[in-house]
Amino acid sequence: MVLNPVLGKLVSKRVVLASASPRRQEILTNVGLRFEVVPSWFKETLEKSSFTAPYEYAVETARQKALEVANRMHVKHLRTPDVVIGADTIVSVDEQILEKPVDKQDAYRMLSRLNGKEHSVFTGVAIIHCRSKDNQLEMEITDFYEETKVKFSELSEELLWEYIHSGEPMDKAGGYGIQALGGMLVEYVHGDFLNVVGFPLNHFCKKLAELYYPPSKHNVQHKKYDSIPSVDTFEKLSDGESESSNFTGHKDASKLDSVGIYSLGAVYTSENSSGVRTGFTVPLENQNGVSQSAAKLPSKILELMDGFRASKALFVASKLKIFDHLKDKGPMKAVDIANDVGTSVCGTERLLDACAALGLLEKTLQGYSNTDSANIYLTSDGKYSLHGYIIHSNDHLWPLFTNLESAVKEGSRQNHRAFGKKADDLFKDYYHSQEVKQRFMAAMHSIARLTARDVATAFDLSQFKSACDLGGCTGALAHELVQVYPDLKVTVFDLPEVIANTSYFQPSGQHAASVTFVSGDFFKDNLPEADLYILSRVLHDWPDEKIHVLLSKVSAVCRPGCAILLAEMVLDDEKKNRSTALLQSLNMLVQTEGKERSGTEYRALLEQHGFTNVTIRITGNLLDIILCVKM
Numbered sequence: 001m002v003l004n005p006v007l008g009k010l011v012s013k014r015v016v017l018a019s020a021s022p023r024r025q026e027i028l029t030n031v032g033l034r035f036e037v038v039p040s041w042f043k044e045t046l047e048k049s050s051f052t053a054p055y056e057y058a059v060e061t062a063r064q065k066a067l068e069v070a071n072r073m074h075v076k077h078l079r080t081p082d083v084v085i086g087a088d089t090i091v092s093v094d095e096q097i098l099e100k101p102v103d104k105q106d107a108y109r110m111l112s113r114l115n116g117k118e119h120s121v122f123t124g125v126a127i128i129h130c131r132s133k134d135n136q137l138e139m140e141i142t143d144f145y146e147e148t149k150v151k152f153s154e155l156s157e158e159l160l161w162e163y164i165h166s167g168e169p170m171d172k173a174g175g176y177g178i179q180a181l182g183g184m185l186v187e188y189v190h191g192d193f194l195n196v197v198g199f200p201l202n203h204f205c206k207k208l209a210e211l212y213y214p215p216s217k218h219n220v221q222h223k224k225y226d227s228i229p230s231v232d233t234f235e236k237l238s239d240g241e242s243e244s245s246n247f248t249g250h251k252d253a254s255k256l257d258s259v260g261i262y263s264l265g266a267v268y269t270s271e272n273s274s275g276v277r278t279g280f281t282v283p284l285e286n287q288n289g290v291s292q293s294a295a296k297l298p299s300k301i302l303e304l305m306d307g308f309r310a311s312k313a314l315f316v317a318s319k320l321k322i323f324d325h326l327k328d329k330g331p332m333k334a335v336d337i338a339n340d341v342g343t344s345v346c347g348t349e350r351l352l353d354a355c356a357a358l359g360l361l362e363k364t365l366q367g368y369s370n371t372d373s374a375n376i377y378l379t380s381d382g383k384y385s386l387h388g389y390i391i392h393s394n395d396h397l398w399p400l401f402t403n404l405e406s407a408v409k410e411g412s413r414q415n416h417r418a419f420g421k422k423a424d425d426l427f428k429d430y431y432h433s434q435e436v437k438q439r440f441m442a443a444m445h446s447i448a449r450l451t452a453r454d455v456a457t458a459f460d461l462s463q464f465k466s467a468c469d470l471g472g473c474t475g476a477l478a479h480e481l482v483q484v485y486p487d488l489k490v491t492v493f494d495l496p497e498v499i500a501n502t503s504y505f506q507p508s509g510q511h512a513a514s515v516t517f518v519s520g521d522f523f524k525d526n527l528p529e530a531d532l533y534i535l536s537r538v539l540h541d542w543p544d545e546k547i548h549v550l551l552s553k554v555s556a557v558c559r560p561g562c563a564i565l566l567a568e569m570v571l572d573d574e575k576k577n578r579s580t581a582l583l584q585s586l587n588m589l590v591q592t593e594g595k596e597r598s599g600t601e602y603r604a605l606l607e608q609h610g611f612t613n614v615t616i617r618i619t620g621n622l623l624d625i626i627l628c629v630k631m
């Protein structure tokens with residue numbers, strides 16, 4: 001649960017932290033913010049002398065870090081984030097800016113400068129709200145800085161060197177980490193402690209409050225608030241969202257809710273004596289003249305209650321190929337679309353309006369047209385088309401999910417209830433008819449295309465000369481890998497029924513020859529030789545016993561130094577935070593004997609088969625990546 005509704009404003013947005021700093025990640029994770037980490041490639045080399053004050057340098061560096069990530073995600077990854085957060089922490093002493101030491105001598109130089117004196121720590125923060133309009137990246141940048149004064153005690157040379165040899169100073173601005181051993185060097189801190197650690201959380205929340213709840217003309221008083229409104233205040237405000245808070249342009253569910261929530265009363269805000277804004281509802285009279293108070297509705301719960309309606313609207317529009325029609329012919333009127341696809345005008349109009357309100361379509365006087373995202377993801381031939389997966393969700397997953405209650409009661413898959421037949425093998429379900437097989441392959445292909453770049457680049461795989469993608473289906477990941485690593489040869493190993501149907505999905509291009517297809521059953525047949533074995537969305541299909549069979553086979557053919565790359569949604573150890581992955585685990589319950597697992601669980605499985613150095617990258621995207629090496 002997000003404690004602070006200001007941060008709650010970010011829940012439905014794709015938030016990206018443009019920072020490799022584990023401290024920033026921890027500070028933001030600790031308050032319940034969900035975000036993806038995309039470290040910035042911006043080199044911190046701005047000319048310091050061109051800034052009149054040290055904080056200007058920190059703010060500009062933070063801006064450049066965030067801008068680089070926003071641009072890269074938009075242009076290279078075709079994934080425009082909603083919000084990008086960048087930060088830069090520096091220490092300023094005697095008009096000098098200190099960043100991270102480059103070596104121990106440099107750390108010594110910095111710490112000696114700070115010894116026995118007061119210095120300032122500045123963190124510059126940039127919050128960029130992004131949106132893609134006509135494929136152009138539009139951004140609104142907000143930045144600020146926070147200053148904290150820190151005083152070091154008089155420290156002996158011996159102590160300084162002991163501290164330096166601990167290794168702690170190396171990745172810390174000014175050469176110390178106040179949150180750990182470095183705390184022992186500090187006599188006092190004036191200001192925000194977390195600012196020193198790398199992220200001024202309090203100021204960040206105030207900034208979000210300013211952005212998402214700007215003082216409106218309805219305010220009873222207009223004093224500018226100078227502290228974070230209390231939780232209670234935010235809850236009252238949270239659904240009375242103002243126009244300007246909708247940076248991303250899409251209409252999210254909470255915004256839609258707000259219409260209903262305050263239909264009985266208007267929201268006003270005022271400030272209390274301590275400068276804290278308070279929200280209250282003004283009673284309005286109903287039609288009978290009876291005074292009523294606007295009830296604050298639980299918007300999150302309402303959103304969940306209605307979630308299936310939105311999913312189904314998307315599924316039906318996709319099944320009817322409305323996005324394909326609009327790509328070729330839009331803008332179009334409802335009546336023309338209805339005629340083209342052979343549906344009723346009144347039903348089609350309602351569906352189109354719902355899709356427009358959900359941000360999937362645009363509605364103008366000329367008619368309906370696709371949004372940029374619809375063109376890319378929802379048309380059946382879009383570059384990153386999810387059409388295949390959406391149809392699979394509608395035709396296969398939906399009937400299974402309607403039996404979730406039985407699955408939970410019985411603890412087992414529900415294929416027999418959903419489809420009226422009992423299959424002993426998961427994939428027999430998919431491959432019993434050509435139509436279902438092609439639908440399943442198209443679904444796997446669309447997800448693999450979307451995630452392939454992340455899987456291929458989560459780790460540097462350039463040391464491997466050959467790879468085998470076990471259960472690699474249409475070869476979408478294999479083709480991405482050979483593009484990223486031109487010297488790599490990839491064998492896609494999958495069941496004969498799959499391999500026989502891959503030709504439709506093959507790209508043409510210079511690297512196509514580096515991908516070969518071999519048919520076989522990875523539980524029974526010999527595995528092709530390779531330096532790297534890839535298991536992407538495979539292990540979650542199976543129970544531990546079967547995974548042991550598979551991993552022991554991989555282990556048997558792996559030479560020391562060879563590796564396994566896993567791509568799965570990794571659960572947090574406590575299994576309480578990652579709702580997408582936890583829902584995916586329910587998805588596995590209704591249709592397989594498998595489940596999603598935590599990093600610790602994957603590590604244990606891999607280590608039992610001699611795979612060590614298990615490194616887990618939580619990407620915050622659809623798939624997390626695990627690399628481990630055979631000893």
Ligand SMILES: O=c1[nH]cc([C@@H]2O[C@H](COP(=O)(O)OP(=O)(O)OP(=O)(O)O)[C@@H](O)[C@H]2O)c(=O)[nH]1
Binds near residue numbers: 018089172197
């Ligand atoms: O007391 C502490 N002071 C500072 C830190 C950490 O120091 C670094 C500051 O470096 P920077 O702002 O450039 O951030 P990076 O780590 O390089 O990550 P980016 O990818 O954002 O450039 C920062 O990590 C602070 O957390 C500390 O830990 N304690």
